[in-house]
Amino acid sequence: MPPVISAKNLSMHFRRCDALRGVDMEIQPGTVFALLGENGAGKTTLIRILTGFQKPSSGTCLVSGVNPSTHPLKVRRSIGYVSDSPALYDWMTVAQIGGFAASFYDREFLTQYEESIRRYDIQPDQKVKHLSKGQRAKVALSLALSHDPDLLILDEPTSGLDPKVRRSFLESMIDRAATGRTVFLSSHQISEVERVADTIAILHQGKIVLHGSLAEIRETIWQVVVDVDDPLRALPILAAPAQILSEEASGGQRQMFVRYLKPEMIDELRATEGVVDVRHRVATLEEVFVACTSGDLPTQSAPSDQPATETKREAVL
Numbered sequence: 445m446p447p448v449i450s451a452k453n454l455s456m457h458f459r460r461c462d463a464l465r466g467v468d469m470e471i472q473p474g475t476v477f478a479l480l481g482e483n484g485a486g487k488t489t490l491i492r493i494l495t496g497f498q499k500p501s502s503g504t505c506l507v508s509g510v511n512p513s514t515h516p517l518k519v520r521r522s523i524g525y526v527s528d529s530p531a532l533y534d535w536m537t538v539a540q541i542g543g544f545a546a547s548f549y550d551r552e553f554l555t556q557y558e559e560s561i562r563r564y565d566i567q568p569d570q571k572v573k574h575l576s577k578g579q580r581a582k583v584a585l586s587l588a589l590s591h592d593p594d595l596l597i598l599d600e601p602t603s604g605l606d607p608k609v610r611r612s613f614l615e616s617m618i619d620r621a622a623t624g625r626t627v628f629l630s631s632h633q634i635s636e637v638e639r640v641a642d643t644i645a646i647l648h649q650g651k652i653v654l655h656g657s658l659a660e661i662r663e664t665i666w667q668v669v670v671d672v673d674d675p676l677r678a679l680p681i682l683a684a685p686a687q688i689l690s691e692e693a694s695g696g697q698r699q700m701f702v703r704y705l706k707p708e709m710i711d712e713l714r715a716t717e718g719v720v721d722v723r724h725r726v727a728t729l730e731e732v733f734v735a736c737t738s739g740d741l742p743t744q745s746a747p748s749d750q751p752a753t754e755t756k757r758e759a760v761l
């Protein structure tokens with residue numbers, strides 16, 4: 445099946461910063477995809493390009509087979525989208541805003557919207573400007589979901605929702621993906637992402653530094669702690685396919701996060717002169733996130749499947 449979203453070498457240069465620096469990615473239908481990244485990593489910029497609100501400085505992308513730069517309205521009509529700060533007409537009531545949006549879609553929209561508003565326990569005659577932050581988020585989600593889109597793009601969808609609503613909303617996203625539809629969400633909430641996502645990408649300083657299935661990432665990234673007799677002791681460079689995501693030294697202890705670690709690499713480390721002890725375990729997603737987002741990337745663009753911080757390893761040793 446063709447990807448629902450594909451991006452090739454997307455870059456976005458603003459006057460003071462490069463928000464995106466050569467983003468490549470493909471998202472398959474029927475998945476919950478989570479985009480993770482620290483503040484300012486470029487998540488909203490990428491979402492704005494995918495939804496046609498922003499033209500990239502260079503590169504191309506397709507959303508459900510349509511180029512959002514040239515056909516933004518076509519893309520926005522076919523997807524469901526909630527921005528990080530949804531703009532709703534404040535002077536309308538909850539019912540009126542649903543009626544207004546319904547005029548763009550078929551008759552089912554209004555029925556679905558009213559049902560969603562009822563489920564969220566929001567009064568239809570309440571003015572939008574009097575809604576709480578969480579209630580606004582629920583109205584925005586109801587508007588985005590009521591035409592039952594094949595692709596939902598959500599920028600920080602659960603901020604403002606209480607834990608109970610958040611949980612049931614996220615579970616409903618898993619149900620959507622199970623029916624072949626696709627959910628793209630950006631988040632800072634690692635624990636939430638772990639619960640719902642099939643695939644994740646970590647964006648750091650405008651580049652994708654890690655992209656893959658959550659199951660694969662969980663199985664292939666390891667924390668390795670090596671105790672050495674002398675802080676200046678050099679360790680062997682781990683051979684390909686191993687990728688060092690980050691490395692820290694503290695006294696006689698080195699800690700690394702390594703993707704595609706092989707058992708023989710642990711044996712090699714243990715056999716190295718001056719190595720006192722080697723411990724390793726599978727890394728948590730939070731540790732993977734911190735490892736991938738610590739340190740500066742080189743300013744020159746490099747292929748995104750390169751180890752993110754290989755240069756740091758040389759600096760430590």
Ligand SMILES: Nc1ncnc2c1ncn2[C@@H]1O[C@H](COP(=O)(O)OP(=O)(O)OP(=O)(O)O)[C@@H](O)[C@H]1O
Pocket residue numbers: 458459460461462463481482483484485486487488489490528
């Ligand atoms: N219109 C703009 N003009 C200039 N700079 C911008 C503009 N939009 C975003 N930026 C800059 O681009 C970078 C990426 O911003 P973006 O909003 O995409 O980050 P983000 O990952 O969504 O962050 P957060 O998690 O804090 O919402 C930031 O340095 C931001 O200041």
